Amino acid sequence: MNFLNVYEEITVPFSERPMMIWFEGDEKKNCNAEGFRAFTDSAAAYLEKVFSDIPKGHWIGLKSRNHPMWYPVFFALEKIGYPVLLLDENIDSLALESFCRQAKLAGIVSEKDESTENIICCKISDILFSSCEKPENICWEYRVAFCTSGTTGNAKIFVFHAxxxxxxxxxxxxxxxxxxxxxxxxxxxxxxxxxxxxxxxxxxxxxxxxxxxxxxxxxxxxxxxxxxxxxxxxxxxxxxxxxxxxxxxxxxxxxxxxxxxxxxxxxxxxxxxxxxxxxxxxxxxxxxxxxxxxxxxxxxxxxxxxxxxxxxxxxxxxxxxxxxxxxxxxxxxxxxxxxxxxxxxxxxxxxxxIVYQSVLVDGEEISxxxxxxxxxxxxxxxxxxxxxxxxxxxSVLIREDGENIYLDELESHFSFLENEQFCVFEHNEQPALVFYSQKDVTEEITDKLRTVNYSLPVQKRISKFYCSNIPLPMTSKGETARYYMSSYISENSENIREIVLYRQ
CATH class of the missing domain: 3.40.50.12780 (ANL, N-terminal domain)
Structure with a gap:
């Protein structure tokens, strides 16, 4: 099975009605299955020429924001024999270099020119204005790869089959x-x-x-x-x-x-x-x-x-x-x-x-x-x-007595801070909480923190509360970087102060 099977599966229901709908300025556009196939064939014919020196089976990157032509370009690459590595359009040059190395990327389709000595780049805008009709050599690929950096920033590439x-x-x-x-x-x-x-x-x-x-x-x-x-x-x-x-x-x-x-x-x-x-x-x-x-x-x-x-x-x-x-x-x-x-x-x-089939490491596909x-x-x-x-x-803190403390669970008790960026993290082997606010911490907030904290079992209470006047670090997934927080507080002490809770 290859991506021809996927291609047929997604287009069959739309012979007479819109499959994809988008907007260009104030004008509403759409395409049915026939239009989608025409876009795909035109893109495939153009890309076949651009990447003619790249052997079939070599990975090509697709690096673009959401776009009406995104899926036709994806299927065009698969149709002419290139497995596609899906890339975040916002990654920096170092991350891109890492992914290119891991996949031994031979080419890339992007919104801007990202050609290097070893990588051929094709801009999406050039594909849009091409007047090609159909590719000459069709040899459908069966692989697609997704990138993730998790919370470590290390490039990881997981391969799935059609x-x-x-x-x-x-x-x-x-x-x-x-x-x-x-x-x-x-x-x-x-x-x-x-x-x-x-x-x-x-x-x-x-x-x-x-x-x-x-x-x-x-x-x-x-x-x-x-x-x-x-x-x-x-x-x-x-x-x-x-x-x-x-x-x-x-x-x-x-x-x-x-x-x-x-x-x-x-x-x-x-x-x-x-x-x-x-x-x-x-x-x-x-x-x-x-x-x-x-x-x-x-x-x-x-x-x-x-x-x-x-x-x-x-x-x-x-x-x-x-x-x-x-x-x-x-x-x-x-x-x-x-x-x-x-x-x-x-x-x-x-x-x-349904779990991934293989990983790409230094250009090698490891099953x-x-x-x-x-x-x-x-x-x-x-x-x-x-x-x-x-x-x-x-996110599990294991106390000396063997008690498991689930930091995510603790965090849920302080959901009244949802308008602020905050997280519960491990600090000196105890749970601590930090939140970001450019405003002064009011007595109302202090009272709420105190009330919630004292309502928790003694062994699960937050040991330290901090307020930061600068945004907290984030992971690549857009979540607060819990695992870096202890060192972050130490490194930014001039912008972070401890809030002392005490009984009235």
Whole structure:
């Protein structure tokens, strides 16, 4: 199986209706399957000439923001025999150099000229204005690679095969339909899904590969920014919005500011009457967002997965009263909870046909041992087929008495700080909390910190509180860099002060 099979699977439902919808200025554009294939063939013919000196089977990078031509360019490269390495358009030159070295990249398609002595670059704008028709030599590839730097900044490249892309799409769709009766009854010909997640990201790519074979058309926002996401949903009758918690946070704030609450009526005023399905992906829902999602009147789905594993679990948040609930297992996976503690919390390990097939290291493709479970580094518990995300393994502080303290769980108790950047971290083998604020810390905030902290069991109380007047460091995933925080506080003592809590 190769990407021809994926290509056919996503185009078949759209012979007579729009497959992709986008905007050029104020003009609304779209293409059906025929137009999509024509774009792909034209791009393939042009790229075939640009990369004529590169042997088939060598990796080509695709480095671009979301764009109407992104998917045709992706399939064009696969069609002429080049596996595609999906790159973040915002990575710096050092990170790009690292990924190029790991994959022995021979060429790159980008929004700007990034040619080097060893890499041929083709600009997307040149492809758009080409007048080619069809490639001469078709030899479909079967591999795609996703990049992740995790929290370490080290380049990691995971390779997936076309058959696992198709299997994941089918299994997630089956899982959703089995859990949500509404999804088996919808008229897909009138439903739009808005693409806000990066197309090069495993979630954004996976979402598109999920919804197009289902027959759901994809629409890009009219403009960049959260206001345009809301406007596009409302004006064009979008049915489903899948995005990260940070965007949901902004949308809930928008509804609160405009209509006074985030209830069903307000969310439909904001996002349109056709908006029924909401999906939060990419990061954990905190308790405040979870409560607002529960009150939104939308069918709100949450799940868990990684670049390495694809979608592992998915479910409706209203099916369980726990904010930690991340759904039921998607078919194609096996799981184990390793070394569970007295609460049955342990590290999740995953295996199955949807887990990555290989990694790229110094130009070599190293296959994964299919008999071994992949250790995710995330702490889970499992109850009657329901999965609960309890935090990162590195987010577990083990006290001298053997007591496990889950820093993510502690963080949830201080969700009233959601308007500030904050995190709980390990400092001198004790839990500490730091938050960023350019304002003076009020007595009201101090009282809340004190009240919440004293309500916790003694062994789980925060030992130190800090306020920073400079933004806290972030990981490549856009999360506060918990693991660097202790040294960060030491290195920036002039900008960070301790808040002393005491009883009145």
């Amino acid at each position: 058959d696992s892309v198709i299997e994941q799409s089918r299994r997630v769709r089956k899982s959703l339909i089995s859990q949500e009766k509404m999804l088996s009854e919808i008229d897909v010909s009138s439903c739009l899904v808005i693409q806000t997640l990066p197309q090069r990201h495993c979630l954004g790519f996976g979402l598109t590969m999920l919804v197009l074979p289902w027959g759901l058309s994809v629409i890009l926002p009219e403009k960049e920014g959260i206001f345009s996401v809301a406007d596009t949903c409302r004006k064009h009758g979008v049915f489903c919005l899948c995005t990260v918690p940070a965007i949901w946070k902004g949308l809930f704030r928008m509804a609160q500011a405009r209509f006074g609450n985030c209830g069903s009526e307000s969310m439909h005023k904001l996002l349109g009457e056709k908006m029924l399905l909401a999906v939060s992906a990419g990061a954990r829902l905190n308790e405040t967002l979870w409560e607002k999602a529960m009150d939104s009147g939308l069918t709100f789905l949450n799940g868990w997965g990684m670049t390495e594993t694809g979608f592992v679990s998915i479910g409706n948040i209203s099916d369980d009263k726990s904010v930690d609930y991340v759904g039921k297992l998607v078919g194609g996976h096996e799981t184990e909870i390793l070394s569970p503690d007295e609460n049955n919390f342990g590290e999740l390990a995953v295996n199955g046909s 994964r041992d299919r008999s071994e479970f992949y250790r995710t580094g995330d702490i889970f518990s499992l109850d009657d087929g329901r999965y609960y995300f309890r935090g990162r393994r590195k």
